[in-house]
Amino acid sequence: MGFTARIRSHGVRARIAVAASAAAVAATVWGVVAIVDPGHHGSRDGASRQTQDQNRTPDGENGKNGEGEGGGNGGPGSGPLVPETIAHSSESGGDAVNITIDDGPDPRWTPRILDVLKRYDVKATFCMVGPQAKAHPDLVKKVVQGGHRLCDHTMDHNTGMDKKPVAYQEQQILEAKKLIEEAAGGGAKVEYYRAPGGAFTPDSRRIAAASGMRPLGWNVDTKDFEKPGVAAIVNAVKREINNGPTVLFHDGGGNRTQSVEALDQVLAWLKDQGRPTGFPVRTDADAPSASAPPS
Numbered sequence: 001m002g003f004t005a006r007i008r009s010h011g012v013r014a015r016i017a018v019a020a021s022a023a024a025v026a027a028t029v030w031g032v033v034a035i036v037d038p039g040h041h042g043s044r045d046g047a048s049r050q051t052q053d054q055n056r057t058p059d060g061e062n063g064k065n066g067e068g069e070g071g072g073n074g075g076p077g078s079g080p081l082v083p084e085t086i087a088h089s090s091e092s093g094g095d096a097v098n099i100t101i102d103d104g105p106d107p108r109w110t111p112r113i114l115d116v117l118k119r120y121d122v123k124a125t126f127c128m129v130g131p132q133a134k135a136h137p138d139l140v141k142k143v144v145q146g147g148h149r150l151c152d153h154t155m156d157h158n159t160g161m162d163k164k165p166v167a168y169q170e171q172q173i174l175e176a177k178k179l180i181e182e183a184a185g186g187g188a189k190v191e192y193y194r195a196p197g198g199a200f201t202p203d204s205r206r207i208a209a210a211s212g213m214r215p216l217g218w219n220v221d222t223k224d225f226e227k228p229g230v231a232a233i234v235n236a237v238k239r240e241i242n243n244g245p246t247v248l249f250h251d252g253g254g255n256r257t258q259s260v261e262a263l264d265q266v267l268a269w270l271k272d273q274g275r276p277t278g279f280p281v282r283t284d285a286d287a288p289s290a291s292a293p294p295s
Helices: 003-035 049-054 110-119 130-135 137-145 166-184 202-210 230-243 257-273
Strands: 097-102 125-128 149-152 190-193 246-250
Touching: 097 110, 097 257, 110 137, 110 257, 125 130, 125 190, 130 137, 130 166, 137 149, 137 166, 149 166, 166 190, 166 202, 190 202, 230 257, 246 257
Parallel strands: 097 125, 097 246, 125 149, 149 190
Antiparallel strands: none
């Protein structure tokens, strides 16, 4: 090999070594990011995450993101398919409003929420945390007996779920579903899945839909979790209801006095407006509105 050839050979080997070193560093950084808990548990700031996720599809899923028939669940004789898209609209259509209640059940606040709903003859969707349902099966049964629907809100309410491995997401979703249904008894089914803080991923939506649960977003964030005052909660509903029909309240996560009082006033206002209430869609495709915040 001549002098010039040797120089070229050394140059090629140097470039290969640099590329391999860069790849190793990138892999190390990715691994650290994948396993570090972002520490967002309990946060309510999942803004825009559900809309961003809605436009992504899982690797290798060939675009199977729940559009149209979507979902990939079911099969011959198994009933209607549940799409993977995030639901917002109401089964009742028109100007019907969906009331959704998160983070319970709670022995102090869930009964009060149920009393308010009964007073106005309104049915709601309760998004329950798995261990809470296991601890209070009597309340889960009361929710079902009242004609309300059940929603899976994971085991640990980890708002960083979208940064977790698929195996973790699956465990959080499926174990919570199991605990809620066991607490409900009587063959009751969990019909929706709501990601904590709006931390949906294509994988979590696929897992939920394959288990018969429609991913559930919201359009109106009452901010009741932050206890801004009853008037502020009520005004948020009146101000944002044109965004879409699904309204978020809470019966868990702390003192919910304001939530109970605000829900009473909101239901009275909806009644005065002549607006019916209903449940979120389950089997129809439903793309999120452009202004819809995450669930």
